[in-house]
Amino acid sequence: MATAGKAVVAQQQTNLPFAYRQYSAAELKEALRKMYLIRRFEEGAEDAYMRGLIHGTMHLSIGQEASAVGICMPLSEDDQITSTHRGHGHCIAKGADVKRMFAEFFGKTTGYCKGRGGSMHIADVAKGNLGANGIVAGGIPIAVGAALSAKKLRTGKVVVSFFGDGANNEGAFHEALNMASIWSLPVVFVCENNGYGMSTSIERSTAVRSVADRAAAYGMPGVVVDGNNFSAVAEASQAALARARRGEGPTLIESKTYRYRGHSKSDRNRYRTKEEIEDWMTNRDPIALFEAELVELGIIDQAGIEAVREAVRKEIVEGIEFAKESPMPDMADRERYVYTEAA
Amino acid sequence: MDASVRELSYAQAIQEAMALAMEADERVFLMGEDIGVYGGAFQVTGDLVERFGPDRVMDTPISELGGAGIAVGAAMTGLLPIFEFQFSDFATLAMEQIVNQAAKMRYMLGGEVSVPVVMRFPAGSGTGAAAQHSQSLEAWLGHVPGLKVIQPATPYDAKGMLLAAIADPDPVMIFEHKLLYKMKGPVPEGHYTVPIGKAEVRREGRDLTIVATSIMVHKALEAAAALQGEGIDVEVVDLRTVRPMDKATIIASVKKTSRLLCVYEAVKTLGIGAEVSAMVAESEAFDYLDAPIGRLGGAETPIPYNPELEKATVPQVPDILAAARDLVKGRS
Numbered sequence: 001m002a003t004a005g006k007a008v009v010a011q012q013q014t015n016l017p018f019a020y021r022q023y024s025a026a027e028l029k030e031a032l033r034k035m036y037l038i039r040r041f042e043e044g045a046e047d048a049y050m051r052g053l054i055h056g057t058m059h060l061s062i063g064q065e066a067s068a069v070g071i072c073m074p075l076s077e078d079d080q081i082t083s084t085h086r087g088h089g090h091c092i093a094k095g096a097d098v099k100r101m102f103a104e105f106f107g108k109t110t111g112y113c114k115g116r117g118g119s120m121h122i123a124d125v126a127k128g129n130l131g132a133n134g135i136v137a138g139g140i141p142i143a144v145g146a147a148l149s150a151k152k153l154r155t156g157k158v159v160v161s162f163f164g165d166g167a168n169n170e171g172a173f174h175e176a177l178n179m180a181s182i183w184s185l186p187v188v189f190v191c192e193n194n195g196y197g198m199s200t201s202i203e204r205s206t207a208v209r210s211v212a213d214r215a216a217a218y219g220m221p222g223v224v225v226d227g228n229n230f231s232a233v234a235e236a237s238q239a240a241l242a243r244a245r246r247g248e249g250p251t252l253i254e255s256k257t258y259r260y261r262g263h264s265k266s267d268r269n270r271y272r273t274k275e276e277i278e279d280w281m282t283n284r285d286p287i288a289l290f291e292a293e294l295v296e297l298g299i300i301d302q303a304g305i306e307a308v309r310e311a312v313r314k315e316i317v318e319g320i321e322f323a324k325e326s327p328m329p330d331m332a333d334r335e336r337y338v339y340t341e342a343a
Numbered sequence: 344m345d346a347s348v349r350e351l352s353y354a355q356a357i358q359e360a361m362a363l364a365m366e367a368d369e370r371v372f373l374m375g376e377d378i379g380v381y382g383g384a385f386q387v388t389g390d391l392v393e394r395f396g397p398d399r400v401m402d403t404p405i406s407e408l409g410g411a412g413i414a415v416g417a418a419m420t421g422l423l424p425i426f427e428f429q430f431s432d433f434a435t436l437a438m439e440q441i442v443n444q445a446a447k448m449r450y451m452l453g454g455e456v457s458v459p460v461v462m463r464f465p466a467g468s469g470t471g472a473a474a475q476h477s478q479s480l481e482a483w484l485g486h487v488p489g490l491k492v493i494q495p496a497t498p499y500d501a502k503g504m505l506l507a508a509i510a511d512p513d514p515v516m517i518f519e520h521k522l523l524y525k526m527k528g529p530v531p532e533g534h535y536t537v538p539i540g541k542a543e544v545r546r547e548g549r550d551l552t553i554v555a556t557s558i559m560v561h562k563a564l565e566a567a568a569a570l571q572g573e574g575i576d577v578e579v580v581d582l583r584t585v586r587p588m589d590k591a592t593i594i595a596s597v598k599k600t601s602r603l604l605c606v607y608e609a610v611k612t613l614g615i616g617a618e619v620s621a622m623v624a625e626s627e628a629f630d631y632l633d634a635p636i637g638r639l640g641g642a643e644t645p646i647p648y649n650p651e652l653e654k655a656t657v658p659q660v661p662d663i664l665a666a667a668r669d670l671v672k673g674r675s
């Protein structure tokens with residue numbers, strides 16, 4: 001996104017956080033817009049689910065928007081990601097159109113997966129999103145494989161693998177990190193630690209204090225960032241990308257964040273307190289924090305914020321409308337896409 | 344014999360296919376445990392690392408799940424990996440990536456990606472390696488839509504089907520019986536393919552159809568030669584592909600012979616024989632049957648270590664002879 005030589009917000013004020021030295025006002029406003037788009041998209045999806053318009057289940061990332069947008073901020077359109085069951089934010093951050101995302105959730109042919117994947121497999125291959133994944137840690141080796149392609153084919157691409165704290169106890173995580181490191185592949189591992197894998201807290205599931213500590217075992221840097229601080233996340237992402245592009249291999253970033261909603265639609269929130277949830281919502285909301293910084297630095301004013309919110313509201317309404325009006329799959333096509341059809 | 348046709352072992356035929364594919368296309372490369380300087384546990388990759396270098400004959404750590412997943416990711420993004428499992432039994436460590444990812448990725452993403460990965464599985468019993476290094480798990484993978492599963496039985500087919508698998512845009516799983524690796528047969532030089540999804544009638548006959556897979560094709564042919572002397576004329580169909588199954592060839596054969604025996608090494612219950620039998624029973628060939636359908640498969644036990652027990656655990660030629668006589672002459 002960031003282009004060389006552009007007018008950044010404050011090149012000289014080196015004491016400012018990274019993002020304000022690195023990005024233009026327009027780019028920062030776009031980042032805010034994306035964070036709002038993720039939140040409103042998920043609220044819209046949740047509402048449609050409640051009203052029975054979407055079936056199945058879904059995993060909402062509300063509260064984690066700065067992590068998705070911050071990590072994707074320094075990526076180029078050609079760079080690739082693999083995502084998780086909690087992947088709506090990653091998909092939007094990588095540039096997806098919410099129309100086609102809603103259409104997918106509604107099971108329509110205009111959806112990104114033509115109604116075959118739904119929320120848990122949302123993807124946008126054209127924009128470099130190789131897909132969410134229903135299997136915890138399932139996308140991690142795949143990201144390493146994509147990075148192997150980037151290296152062998154010399155495409156210059158970097159691959160970001162998003163996963164949750166729960167994934168760090170799967171064998172696939174360990175095997176994939178090890179191989180990425182021994183082969184110095186251009187991949188960035190991003191653990192979005194929201195404190196819980198379903199009901200199981202990281203303290204109860206993980207023998208080390210920080211997931212980032214695992215990096216030492218695989219000979220790569222392990223970095224902990226405040227996942228609710230947009231600038232901090234973007235800075236960590238930028239450094240890891242630069243390292244990968246230099247051919248120096250992978251980095252493990254642990255982005256500490258929090259999900260406001262339950263794990264999925266069946267969650268009764270018995271494993272955490274109301275106070276804990278409210279504390280994160282009122283004191284550490286990633287959008288509120290970012291917005292406050294933008295206002296304080298004079299990058300946006302209240303009218304500007306209102307304009308962003310209004311534009312996003314409109315985009316969501318149009319997206320849902322598009323999904324509703326889109327056609328259902330033809331039942332005669334039910335065996336399509338299992339195998340590649342002869343040209 | 345054509346000048347360009349040599350006698351090669353099954354292992355050499357596979358190696359030649361991989362070498363040809365790597366020469367022809369930069370995107371093709373090999374991954375697996377000890378496939379480089381060691382040459383692979385069964386010497387299938389042999390000296391390929393000397394010709395193609397360690398970047399294209401990549402030794403992986405002992406990480407079947409991660410390795411298979413990396414092959415899947417590489418296949419989704421422009422490469423053509425051939426992933427060797429050291430033993431087919433170790434597919435069990437990688438089932439997640441094979442079954443949930445490789446097989447379903449194209450479907451889940453509505454046709455937006457393809458996964459042109461090839462996975463090779465040295466399979467089967469007879470080597471004294473006991474229960475965890477002797478299984479035949481092809482029916483496990485054959486149960487999964489999105490995968491193609493093949494079992495070449497001859498050096499000719501091994502080369503041609505592997506080349507077809509490499510050219511195939513979807514994930515192809517090859518089960519190679521370890522006892523076949525040293526078997527020799529005619530193999531043409533150069534590039535040719537044997538289609539996936541086509542069974543082959545290895546021997547024509549009028550009295551009984553034997554549908555056999557992999558090494559059992561050879562046992563069935565041996566049995567058929569012996570039965571000829573008893574006046575039983577056996578047709579042997581080499582299934583070659585588990586998924587997608589060539590129903591037409593089997594149905595046509597059963598309509599001709601009116602009897603069917605399925606012979607396969609994997610555990611009998613819920614196996615390929617069940618599928619072939621049910622498929623025939625559902626087809627127009629049912630009305631032609633003059634005898635119940637027979638199945639010979641592996642015993643309902645793990646593969647044992649003791650060599651005599653091991654042999655007794657999977658169908659042997661005398662078992663095929665007895666079953667064929669029963670079906671043709673009626674039980675005595």
Ligand SMILES: Cc1ncc(C[n+]2csc(CCOP(=O)(O)OP(=O)(O)O)c2C)c(N)n1
Nearest residue numbers: 086134135136164165166167194196197198
């Ligand atoms: C291999 C596997 N095991 C279990 C599950 C069920 N499951 C889905 S999400 C989840 C929790 C994952 O936690 P985490 O990785 O921290 O991601 P988060 O949901 O917090 O974003 C579980 C147990 C699964 N989908 N895949």
Ligand SMILES: [Mg+2]
Nearest residue numbers: 164165196197
């Ligand atoms: Mg979590």
